[in-house]
Amino acid sequence: MATCDAVLQSLAKLSLSPRTVSHESVSDNKAWAAALASTKDAVFEMTKTLILKPKTAKTAAATPVVVIALESTETPVPALGKKLSLKDCRFANEELLQTTFGVNKDQVSPFALSNVADLSLVHLVVDSAILALPATTLLAFHPSAADKTVFVTVDQLKAYFKSISKDFVEIDFKAIATAAPAAAAASGSKPAAKPAPKKKAAAEIEASADEVHQMGIEAKKEVDFPKWYQQVLTKSEMLEYYDVSGCYILRPLAYNVWKEITNFFDAAITEMGVEDTYFPMFVSNRVLQREKDHIEGFAPEVAWVTKAGSADLEEPIAIRPTSETVMYPYFSKWIRSYRDLPFRINQWCSVVRWEFKNPQPFLRTREFLWQEGHTAHLTLEGADKEVREILDLYEQVYTDLLAVPVVKGVKSEKERFAGGYYTTTVEGFIPTTGRAIQGGTSHCLGQNFSKMFNIVIEDPSAPANATEEAKKLHVWQNSWGLSTRTIGVMVMIHSDDKGLVLPPRVALIQTVVVPCGLNVKTTKEESDDIYDRCQAVAARLKKTGLKSKADLRENYSPGFKFNHWEIRGVPLRLELGPMDIKKNQVTAVRRDTGAKFAIPLDNLEKGVRDALDTIQNDMFQKAKAKMDSSIVRINKWEDFVRTLNDKKLCLIPWCDRIACEDDIKERSARVATEGEEEDDRAPSMGAKSLCKPFVQPTENPIVPGVTKCIACDHDAKHFMLFGRSY
Numbered sequence: 001m002a003t004c005d006a007v008l009q010s011l012a013k014l015s016l017s018p019r020t021v022s023h024e025s026v027s028d029n030k031a032w033a034a035a036l037a038s039t040k041d042a043v044f045e046m047t048k049t050l051i052l053k054p055k056t057a058k059t060a061a062a063t064p065v066v067v068i069a070l071e072s073t074e075t076p077v078p079a080l081g082k083k084l085s086l087k088d089c090r091f092a093n094e095e096l097l098q099t100t101f102g103v104n105k106d107q108v109s110p111f112a113l114s115n116v117a118d119l120s121l122v123h124l125v126v127d128s129a130i131l132a133l134p135a136t137t138l139l140a141f142h143p144s145a146a147d148k149t150v151f152v153t154v155d156q157l158k159a160y161f162k163s164i165s166k167d168f169v170e171i172d173f174k175a176i177a178t179a180a181p182a183a184a185a186a187s188g189s190k191p192a193a194k195p196a197p198k199k200k201a202a203a204e205i206e207a208s209a210d211e212v213h214q215m216g217i218e219a220k221k222e223v224d225f226p227k228w229y230q231q232v233l234t235k236s237e238m239l240e241y242y243d244v245s246g247c248y249i250l251r252p253l254a255y256n257v258w259k260e261i262t263n264f265f266d267a268a269i270t271e272m273g274v275e276d277t278y279f280p281m282f283v284s285n286r287v288l289q290r291e292k293d294h295i296e297g298f299a300p301e302v303a304w305v306t307k308a309g310s311a312d313l314e315e316p317i318a319i320r321p322t323s324e325t326v327m328y329p330y331f332s333k334w335i336r337s338y339r340d341l342p343f344r345i346n347q348w349c350s351v352v353r354w355e356f357k358n359p360q361p362f363l364r365t366r367e368f369l370w371q372e373g374h375t376a377h378l379t380l381e382g383a384d385k386e387v388r389e390i391l392d393l394y395e396q397v398y399t400d401l402l403a404v405p406v407v408k409g410v411k412s413e414k415e416r417f418a419g420g421y422y423t424t425t426v427e428g429f430i431p432t433t434g435r436a437i438q439g440g441t442s443h444c445l446g447q448n449f450s451k452m453f454n455i456v457i458e459d460p461s462a463p464a465n466a467t468e469e470a471k472k473l474h475v476w477q478n479s480w481g482l483s484t485r486t487i488g489v490m491v492m493i494h495s496d497d498k499g500l501v502l503p504p505r506v507a508l509i510q511t512v513v514v515p516c517g518l519n520v521k522t523t524k525e526e527s528d529d530i531y532d533r534c535q536a537v538a539a540r541l542k543k544t545g546l547k548s549k550a551d552l553r554e555n556y557s558p559g560f561k562f563n564h565w566e567i568r569g570v571p572l573r574l575e576l577g578p579m580d581i582k583k584n585q586v587t588a589v590r591r592d593t594g595a596k597f598a599i600p601l602d603n604l605e606k607g608v609r610d611a612l613d614t615i616q617n618d619m620f621q622k623a624k625a626k627m628d629s630s631i632v633r634i635n636k637w638e639d640f641v642r643t644l645n646d647k648k649l650c651l652i653p654w655c656d657r658i659a660c661e662d663d664i665k666e667r668s669a670r671v672a673t674e675g676e677e678e679d680d681r682a683p684s685m686g687a688k689s690l691c692k693p694f695v696q697p698t699e700n701p702i703v704p705g706v707t708k709c710i711a712c713d714h715d716a717k718h719f720m721l722f723g724r725s726y
């Protein structure tokens with residue numbers, strides 16, 4: 001149990017090193033104020049910490065409420081209980097304080113939370129008047145001792161909550177104090193006004209639901225995007241940070257998205273005749289170096305194993321950044337005749353690219369999951385066809401599963417795969433930052449690798465009298481990969497200030513059923529009945545293959561549950577209360593729009609399925625409209641940077657020259673907006689080419705010899721999409 005000293009030590013560990021003063025032991029705030037009056041130099045705010053206990057079933061664990069407020073704030077306990085939809089809140093007795101918080105009533109402070117065995121049972125409430133103070137304002141607390149006072153700032157208090165992983169609910173006590181009498185009046189005199197209290201309960205649940213949103217994501221998407229992104233990922237429990245920088249733990253919610261992608265894509269390529277395989281993750285230096293252009297592209301990011309235990313390896317071994325050079329020596333062994341073609345294999349694995357700049361969960365990580373397909377063909381036409389088929393599948397992963405629009409096209413010479421012949425790509429777009437992101441690439445490698453690795457067959461169409469040498473045909477190769485980056489793109493596009501928003505097709509839980517409308521007057525029979533019905537609704541949906549769950553946790557208010565599932569992105573919430581039962585319906589609430597509507601129980605399965613389809617489709621259409629309006633056709637250089645700064649992408653008539661692309665990057669960097677971090681792999685400062693879209697504008701098309709590149713005045717060859725990108 002944390003004593004006063006332990007509390008101070010743990011605060012020091014958080015580098016809070018708060019100022020502490022000792023004084024006479026005090027047993028009330030008046031005496032405390034008097035004791036602190038001697039510390040004349042400090043300017044601080046007196047606080048109070050209340051511990052309340054709502055009524056719970058006798059057998060259930062207590063779910064105490066810890067309230068931290070300014071000493072001057074009025075904290076009406078009944079109004080607070082109503083606000084939080086908690087039954088009969090009372091002050092906690094000495095026994096609860098001792099057993100759960102390890103303090104007596106004179107030692108209560110926020111830091112007593114460190115003594116609580118199961119913090120998930122505790123509701124933490126912070127007075128909005130405290131949160132409204134400047135972050136550096138000192139607050140006075142008792143650190144588990146009545147004869148000491150510790151001063152921590154508002155920010156340090158928040159840091160403490162973070163250190164114990166406890167979210168809090170912000171409550172405006174002034175607002176609830178004024179709201180309370182009105183609500184009491186509305187419900188009428190207490191005895192015998194039966195229908196009124198029920199209505200009131202529903203209204204309270206609504207109100208508390210609004211309130212508890214705040215315990216989740218603090219950062220706003222439009223204000224602090226990186227922090228928002230991090231909070232969405234961690235608070236939704238998609239992802240956990242790890243102690244090796246640039247590596248992250250994918251938790252079930254995230255892994256399920258990957259699993260859905262895997263299921264879809266694997267079925268499709270199996271149908272095409274691609275077979276799964278697995279190659280080792282280690283590659284010798286000799287093999288890695290075989291294709292020079294290729295290794296040059298990857299060299300700075302290759303991680304090497306140099307030791308076994310304490311002994312140096314005779315020759316360092318690389319960890320695959322991709323597997324072309326791992327696999328192709330064996331292609332030459334296995335592909336002996338044109339009858340072996342097309343030869344197509346795929347592997348699901350992780351690869352390592354040891355990047356040094358700004359790791360970003362999913363988007364840029366040192367190890368990531370992907371699939372890599374590697375195929376060999378008799379002709380370029382065969383290879384071309386497959387490149388496009390795979391790219392179409394990548395597009396479908398984005399559009400159909402993740403509800404994310406993409407632009408398909410070909411990479412410029414500068415951006416194409418190292419050692420490849422040409423690269424096709426699906427490019428996504430993050431409206432909040434105005435940046436594009438490469439979503440997946442399907443490369444034609446041409447004959448470059450087959451020449452390096454000697455993957456040769458006898459040309460079946462060669463004349464019989466041709467020389468051995470003339471009969472030799474190097475196979476045409478492709479490689480294509482799609483990674484867990486997909487998940488990051490999806491999160492960045494759809495999620496909002498309340499947390500994750502998952503497209504139904506990749507959601508681990510598609511619908512959650514929450515019992516509602518229970519209050520103090522509800523009898524045991526009534527509440528049992530509602531819980532049973534919720535369970536039955538979830539079971540019916542499950543039976544038809546919908547991923548559903550009933551949230552029957554007893555000690556949590558509906559508001560708390562709404563918030564819990566909203567942060568986790570569950571696409572559709574079903575509420576079931578006495579009113580719904582009367583009407584033989586459930587009340588459905590969409591995560592993406594917040595829209596509320598009834599689904600008749602007689603039509604439950606179809607109603608839910610249709611709603612999920614609508615959500616999936618609406619999410620895509622919304623993102624598509626945003627992307628379409630963010631791709632701007634630019635006809636003169638003067639508009640280029642302005643458009644980028646407007647968080648948009650530029651479609652320009654372009655000469656298709658590397659020198660021009662370098663120049664565009666430099667010129668758009670010089671006049672870029674300030675405040676964005678510099679990063680040469682993801683040039684927030686300069687624009688790079690994204691792709692030559694397969695679908696070129698038909699209105700005012702390029703006229704050969706007439707239309708000029710807007711950047712250099714050479715003849716334009718085609719329209720090219722440029723943008724800042726990840």
Ligand SMILES: [Zn+2]
Nearest residue numbers: 655660709712
């Ligand atoms: Zn040019």
